[in-house]
Amino acid sequence: MIKAILLIEDNPGDARLLREMLKDHGAHDAEMTHVDCMSAAEKYLVEHAVDVILLDPGLPDAQGLGAIRRAHAAAPRVPLVVLTALDDESLAEQALQEGAQDYLIKGQIEVRGILRALRYATERKRLERLKDEFVSTVSHELRTPLTSISGSLGLLMGNAAGSLPKPMARLLAIAHTNSQRLVRLVDDILDIEKMQAGGMVFNFSRVDVRPLVAQAIAANRGFAEGYGVRVRLEAARAGADVRADPDRLLQVVTNLLSNAIKFSPADHEVVVAIEKGADTVRLTVRDHGPGIPVDFKPLIFEKFAQADAGDARQKGGTGLGLSIVKQIVDRLGGEVGFADAPGGGTIFHVQLPCWDHVASLAIDRDAKPEALRLLLCEDDLDTALTLREQLRQVGFATDFAYSAGDAFTCAAATRYHAILVDIQLPDGDGISLIVRLRALPQYRDTSIIVVSADTSRGRDDLRSSKLNVLDWLNKPVDFDRLVQLLVGPVAHEVNRRPRILHVDEDNIVARALGEIGDVVTVNSIAEARRALKTSDFDLAVLDVALAKGVGPNLLPELRDSKGNVIPVVVFSADGANLASDTQVQAALAKSHTSIDSLIATVRDRLASRATSSSQEVP
């Protein structure tokens, strides 16, 4: 039963028409929400449950396959039906491959048909989900008996139970090899399932392709020898750096290599070549095998695709290798393909974005000169480019940092208006990056906004520390909220954590004060004076016993850089007040006051200071 439909459509006329027609055709129970751009849809999907999405992929902020991918990524479990004026059969096919359940053409379909399509899409999605869950469970359940089987066989083969007579060893070797093949198959199925469910994490970094390929070749040497095949590496020049996840790229190269080896006749050569182009690095793997049959070419990247049903048994493959290759290369932002090799055999190629090309995108050169410059620490290039485009519309220039190291270098060299930090960075977590940034004097008060795909991790670190993070946004980013944070006065004053000068030796009090502001704790008058010279404070908490005798002398010095009086809360053993000075807003005795009520008092004083303007110089 469909209750909630999300319509993503930028033409208000079409949206209105559709809503009325749905109502006329008895879809009374279905509630239709209409949004007119992808970012609004992404935001809506974060907060609301939807039964089905109806998408016109010609939106102001996302078009065609890009729009379909984004809608699918925002809600991978929700059925997606494309409704478009564009009658393009090849786009329709790709749409289905990118996760859409149906592709309808405006004008060719009546309302009854749309309603039926929505119902069918929902059912198809439900079955797909059941299948995925089933695959995941079964794969896990298979590993348990496989552990016992391959473990026992491994022990026998390792002569852990004594040496084996030859005929027995031969049969056990067959069982052992095949149990390992089964393990690989289960791993591959899990990989595919994980990638489809969006559960595979990619950690991008700068990868030199040459040593990585050499590593893959070395790892497959024994395998190649088994087939009597030589593997040769042809690398034109050094310095073919790409932006990729090295582990995943290794998986790609290994799968291509093992295919090429398996299909090569004995005494032939597999040639791996690396070529550097202007914006891309191209990796090719050439075999001298029988070539790919014409009928099979369109199916080659499909799951469980094998040219000949006997192949799987004969070649020891799983039929999943190339499907995994394709999915990984897509996620790496690259392209994979194949061609008949001249003189027989096949050449597979993988093309990946050059590191230099990606690095050249890091600085936003197209923004207006007066634009305020932001730094976005984000390792996913597509996400970064989309956000840059959106931010440019509202007058910002956005530089990228792909790692914590990059971010720190950029920040030190340029003065940014604000910094957006993804918590998960390839070379370290965002939290420690923020700590390092805050240590730079020019970034002590700069707005830092955390952007995270992980809704739980790190939040507590932020709350309990002095990182002074302006806000925490979940992915996909609520763009309106982001702009609000970036332009509002919010960014500077209202949300700034108050700064408290704490003249005492009491660590417990210091920690408690840390919950409400940035605390500088000093335990002598001299240190207090130094702190006052280098920072402005909103409030001082003073133990008079410590400042005995000197306390009254310190009071007149408690002023910020503009000369404004810093209000004082006295917290001392006896609660002694320093005369009836108006600067002292409260005097509390340690023996009679709990930490909680001290904190409440401090909070209260800070609040009243924020609402009334700060006190003038008397």
Next chain:
Amino acid sequence: MTDIRILLVDDEPDIREVVDVSLGLDREFRTRACASGADALVTAAEWSPSLILLDVMMPLMDGPATLANLRKNPRTAHIPVVFLTARTQAGEIEQYISLGAQGVLSKPFDPMTLAASVRSYLPPSAGHHAP
């Protein structure tokens, strides 16, 4: 020479046996096996193993819950725990480490190198404690 005591916790009897033989390839290892988290808590407190090899998916008390209970008891709180898991979800290893595990080994494992892998997680003092 003092034995290195390894406590294995897994609900699958066959896996217990295979692990037992695999660990037996290291002559210094002495292995005991428990079939449930609850048994493991008792045995760990009595026997003081040098390391606990803990299955993740078990009925009633699973691996993470067993680890949490081991950490609560002062007699077992310090014992290093290595998870043995058939699940390979992204972020899983990180998650177990954050729970306080020393490491994660995946199933199926290579029986001929399992003992060496386990050894790499032992604290330097293991094998020299008083019995």
